[in-house]
Amino acid sequence: MKLKIKNNLTDDKRIGYILFFTALCLRILYSLWFYFFQPSPLSNTYVEIANEILEQGTVFYKTSISHYDASGPIIPLLNAFTMLIFGRNYLGLYLVTAIGSALVTLFTYKTARLFLEKKVSLFIGLWSLFYFFYYLQTPGPGKDIWMSFLFIIIVYLILQNFILKQYSFKKFLALVIVLVISYHTDERYLVFGLVSYIILFFWETKGLKKFAFSKQIIFISLTGLLMLPWGIRNYYKFNKVILLTTRTEKFTDKLLGYSPKDEYFSDDFTAMKGRYYIDATQFDSVITGTKLTTDAGYPIREPQRKAMENGLLPKPLTGFKALFYRTVTMLEPFQIRARFESTGYYFYKKSLRNNLVTFFFYGILFIFSFYGFYAIWNKNKKIAMVFLGLMIPYLLLNIVLIPYALWRYRLPLDSLFIIAGCVGIYSFYNKMLVVKANDKVPK
Numbered sequence: 001m002k003l004k005i006k007n008n009l010t011d012d013k014r015i016g017y018i019l020f021f022t023a024l025c026l027r028i029l030y031s032l033w034f035y036f037f038q039p040s041p042l043s044n045t046y047v048e049i050a051n052e053i054l055e056q057g058t059v060f061y062k063t064s065i066s067h068y069d070a071s072g073p074i075i076p077l078l079n080a081f082t083m084l085i086f087g088r089n090y091l092g093l094y095l096v097t098a099i100g101s102a103l104v105t106l107f108t109y110k111t112a113r114l115f116l117e118k119k120v121s122l123f124i125g126l127w128s129l130f131y132f133f134y135y136l137q138t139p140g141p142g143k144d145i146w147m148s149f150l151f152i153i154i155v156y157l158i159l160q161n162f163i164l165k166q167y168s169f170k171k172f173l174a175l176v177i178v179l180v181i182s183y184h185t186d187e188r189y190l191v192f193g194l195v196s197y198i199i200l201f202f203w204e205t206k207g208l209k210k211f212a213f214s215k216q217i218i219f220i221s222l223t224g225l226l227m228l229p230w231g232i233r234n235y236y237k238f239n240k241v242i243l244l245t246t247r248t249e250k251f252t253d254k255l256l257g258y259s260p261k262d263e264y265f266s267d268d269f270t271a272m273k274g275r276y277y278i279d280a281t282q283f284d285s286v287i288t289g290t291k292l293t294t295d296a297g298y299p300i301r302e303p304q305r306k307a308m309e310n311g312l313l314p315k316p317l318t319g320f321k322a323l324f325y326r327t328v329t330m331l332e333p334f335q336i337r338a339r340f341e342s343t344g345y346y347f348y349k350k351s352l353r354n355n356l357v358t359f360f361f362y363g364i365l366f367i368f369s370f371y372g373f374y375a376i377w378n379k380n381k382k383i384a385m386v387f388l389g390l391m392i393p394y395l396l397l398n399i400v401l402i403p404y405a406l407w408r409y410r411l412p413l414d415s416l417f418i419i420a421g422c423v424g425i426y427s428f429y430n431k432m433l434v435v436k437a438n439d440k441v442p443k
Contacts, residue, residue: 015122019128023128027102038139045068046075054084075146094140094141097145114156133408133411144408152415158390176219179193179196231243274342304349313340317342330395368425372422373387
């Protein structure tokens with residue numbers, strides 16, 4: 001039995017290594033193609049901040065533009081370190097992001113292997129290996145791929161520490177460190193810290209039937225200690241408490257009793273008359289082609305003009321309708337028709353090719369994930385609860401608080417859609433085989 005377990009572990013490591021290095025090679029090749037045959041970004045916030053970090057030569061850097069204060073420090077610091085080694089170009093940034101992209105595939109397989117059979121886990125790993133949207137976001141200096149990596153490793157460590165009885169202090173410490181890093185990458189990930197604490201609180205106390213709070217105290221203390229340095233940096237820069245980035249300032253000012261500012265970072269994205277706004281009196285000018293920009297000077301593209309010509313006109317988008325549109329934007333397996341979304345003036349239309357790619361790589365998974373989550377629930381209810389307990393709050397956070405929610409904000413969750421979708425496909429396929437076999441049995 002011990003020999004068999006050892007062989008299984010060896011096989012799992014071998015498969016993991018193969019998936020990781022294959023993913024790394026393929027994503028490096030894609031990044032190289034992108035670097036040499038596609039234009040580099042004209043500007044990028046994370047690269048601009050990284051350049052300031054290199055000029056200042058300090059981790060606790062100061063920003064020259066208030067817009068930069070809305071970005072967490074992890075990605076700018078990672079970019080600065082990469083540029084210090086590879087030079088101030090995009091190639092090194094793309095190659096380092098390719099490592100993060102390959103790690104997403106590795107930990108998607110490792111997470112699946114914690115509770116699924118090897119065949120299903122390999123199927124999941126292969127889908128992640130060829131998942132188009134990981135390739136799409138790899139050649140970039142931003143945070144989307146790293147958010148995806150941080151999310152799946154958070155899931156992996158939660159399952160190990162709290163669900164599958166594989167707890168160790170090293171793994172517990174790793175979870176806290178990864179969570180804190182994720183907060184400083186994107187403040188939305190605070191929701192995962194909250195969910196992690198609730199899971200820890202519930203299962204350690206067995207639903208408050210047991211007095212056991214030592215891990216909770218360690219969790220909170222370590223989190224506060226690790227967040228303190230950047231909190232001090234923010235206090236000295238802004239002369240007040242700001243949690244992580246200025247994106248949270250609007251909320252912390254109200255909570256801590258600071259005088260409200262005349263303008264916050266998020267106001268530009270939530271204002272109805274933002275960069276995409278067109279006054280209704282100007283619609284005819286847009287349709288005839290005499291008005292080529294929005295009222296704020298943003299270019300109006302031809303697909304939008306044609307849509308308006310066909311009667312699809314922008315209008316304020318609020319309330320439950322706005323929430324519905326944001327939900328559709330983040331989760332739709334394919335786009336049925338073009339629409340105005342965000343605050344009601346941003347036109348969004350997928351090309352046929354984009355729609356087909358979305359459906360083939362993500363849409364199929366999304367459809368089968370419903371059956372997949374059901375199958376996971378039947379296999380291990382606690383694991384299903386962790387999956388849904390992390391996915392739903394994150395989705396609600398984006399849908400309720402971010403009017404400009406985009407499809408790529410879903411990317412961190414795609415690893416779980418891959419797991420659940422592949423489980424659904426595999427389970428459905430096996431069920432069909434059983435049905436066919438029963439049909440062939442003589443009656």
